[in-house]
Amino acid sequence: MNKTPDHILQRAAAGDHQAFRQLVLDHSHHVQRLALRLTMDPSSADDVVQETFLKVYRKLGSYRRESSFHTWLHRITVNTAMDYLRRKQREEPALPPEAIDSQQQPQGELCVLEQAEIRERATRLLRQLSPLERSALSLRHFEGYSIREIGSLLQLGDSACKQAIFRAVKKLRHALEPWS
Amino acid sequence: MKQTVSDEVLILLYYGEHEDPDLPARVAREPELQRRFDQISATLACLDEVQIPATSNDAEAVWARLAPALPPQPPSTRQPWLNWLLQPRLSLAGGAALAAVFVFAFWLGGRFGPNQPAVPEPDMAWQGADLNRFLARHLDDAERWLSHYSNQSAATGALDPQWTRRLLNDNRFFRLSVASTEQPRLSRTLDQLEFILLHTANASPRQALQPQSQRVLFQLRLLRQQYNPAPRAGEQNHVSPPII
Numbered sequence: 001m002n003k004t005p006d007h008i009l010q011r012a013a014a015g016d017h018q019a020f021r022q023l024v025l026d027h028s029h030h031v032q033r034l035a036l037r038l039t040m041d042p043s044s045a046d047d048v049v050q051e052t053f054l055k056v057y058r059k060l061g062s063y064r065r066e067s068s069f070h071t072w073l074h075r076i077t078v079n080t081a082m083d084y085l086r087r088k089q090r091e092e093p094a095l096p097p098e099a100i101d102s103q104q105q106p107q108g109e110l111c112v113l114e115q116a117e118i119r120e121r122a123t124r125l126l127r128q129l130s131p132l133e134r135s136a137l138s139l140r141h142f143e144g145y146s147i148r149e150i151g152s153l154l155q156l157g158d159s160a161c162k163q164a165i166f167r168a169v170k171k172l173r174h175a176l177e178p179w180s
Numbered sequence: 181m182k183q184t185v186s187d188e189v190l191i192l193l194y195y196g197e198h199e200d201p202d203l204p205a206r207v208a209r210e211p212e213l214q215r216r217f218d219q220i221s222a223t224l225a226c227l228d229e230v231q232i233p234a235t236s237n238d239a240e241a242v243w244a245r246l247a248p249a250l251p252p253q254p255p256s257t258r259q260p261w262l263n264w265l266l267q268p269r270l271s272l273a274g275g276a277a278l279a280a281v282f283v284f285a286f287w288l289g290g291r292f293g294p295n296q297p298a299v300p301e302p303d304m305a306w307q308g309a310d311l312n313r314f315l316a317r318h319l320d321d322a323e324r325w326l327s328h329y330s331n332q333s334a335a336t337g338a339l340d341p342q343w344t345r346r347l348l349n350d351n352r353f354f355r356l357s358v359a360s361t362e363q364p365r366l367s368r369t370l371d372q373l374e375f376i377l378l379h380t381a382n383a384s385p386r387q388a389l390q391p392q393s394q395r396v397l398f399q400l401r402l403l404r405q406q407y408n409p410a411p412r413a414g415e416q417n418h419v420s421p422p423i424i
Contacts, residue, residue, distance in 0.1 A: 017253045021243050028242040032235050042235045046245070053246050119229040126230060140195060141227050147197055166188045173223045 004069055013060040020060075024053055030070075031077050037138045038081035040127055044088070052080045071153075078135055078153045085131035118176060125175040129168050132156075136164035190217050194224055312407065318350050319404045322373055326397040329380065330390070339380065348377040369399040 004026050011019035028049065035048040055076050063072055126134060135154060139145040145153065151161040185203070192198045193207065194217070200206075207213045325347055328339055355370040373396050376389050 015251075015253050017247070017250060020250070021247070024243045024246060025239040028239040029237055032237060032242070036232055036235055040230075040232055042233050045235055049242055050245055050249070053242070054249060057250055115229070118226055119231065122226045123230045126227075137227075141224065147195075162188070162192070166191060169191050169220070169224065170187075172227070173220075176223055176226055 009060065009063070009069065012057075013063070020057060023056075027070075027073055028053075031073065034074060034077050034143065035081055037142050038078065038135055039085065040123070044084065048077070048081045048084050051084070052077045055080060075153050078139070079155075082131040082135055082154075085134070089131065121175050122172065125172050129171060132164050133168040133171070136161055137168040140165055185213055185216075187216065187220060190220050191224075193217065194221055315354055316404070316407045318347075318354055319400055319407060321347060322351065323397065323400045323404060326373075326376075326393055326400065329376070329393055330397060341381065344377060344381050348374065348381055351377055365399070366403055369396060369403060372396045373400070 004023050008019045008022050012023050031049050031052055032045060035045040035052070036042065039045045039048055052073075056073060059076070063069070067075075126138075129137065132154070136150055136156075139150045139153065140147065147158055147161050147165070150156075151158050154161065156164070185206070189198060189200075189203070190207075190213075193203055198204075207217050325339070325343065332339065351370055351374050355367065355374055358367045358370065361367070372392065376393050376396060379389055
């Protein structure tokens, strides 16, 4: 990730749009990728990216440099994505996990079609996880954050963070049981 | 007796976050444990199959969407050094730095103040003909004032106190400027003039200073001729040789 120089951060914090543009150009790729991982939907990811950078613009003056700007930005992205997912979940309740089990069961040898089915089930399962479970599992599995770092990003203790990941994996195993 | 290894611990092992350093060896030794670990690994590997539609990854497009939503840019932004100083994290350090600057300034004032004139160095301040012209103008002004002073009567009225004050300030400046130069007569005259101006500004009885004012007026006229001779016919008024 590009390291944004301090003077750019200071100017952006003072409301300088040019400096903030530079900051967006430097970091948008990573914010987009993370938002996409968490929302699993390009349109939702765009919304999260937009909302994230607006929050960054408003909060930049309060950025204390206790953590790196990268970590601070990711924390805002994760929180924004989780808020977004929770809102969306309230508006469009997800299918219960059992719904996956009611799908067609695999028969015979594992073939290309079955591979596609596994992919589809895994994708659907990820979408059906709670925002917390999805965020914790995605940050661990796809982004490579340690459990402690995820705890810091999600403002959770290590234990709560582990439990969120365990629950997510248990649901995943359940959804993929026929192929296990 | 060996403890049972839970699926949770095997998940942590998959991500390399297990706490027991002997666990990998134990899993490799025990077939049942190995089978369970392989099962968990296969399940988690399915996540890698998940495909997420890509975005444009166009940073400029992100900015184009974002820019209209930003609040208007403030008309003037603070200087970066001021932002740095005013950061809450640094407020203590900033305050300490300011205090240090003040203390240093006071120290400088105490150290050098009384021994140094409160005006620029004469040879710096009095470079060029223009500066000589200022002195000549002051002498003219002072001469006019002294003339008024000497000829004050009930008919002419009192001197304008603002004029006296202004002249006093100007005279103080010139007196200090020439104090360290080799011009004793000018220095002495300005000194005496200041005495009269000061007493007048403080509304002292005029009669007591009358003889002195006559002497100063005389001295001023002489000096005025020296520093600002009257222009000859067809010639611009020019300034005499540098006074300092």
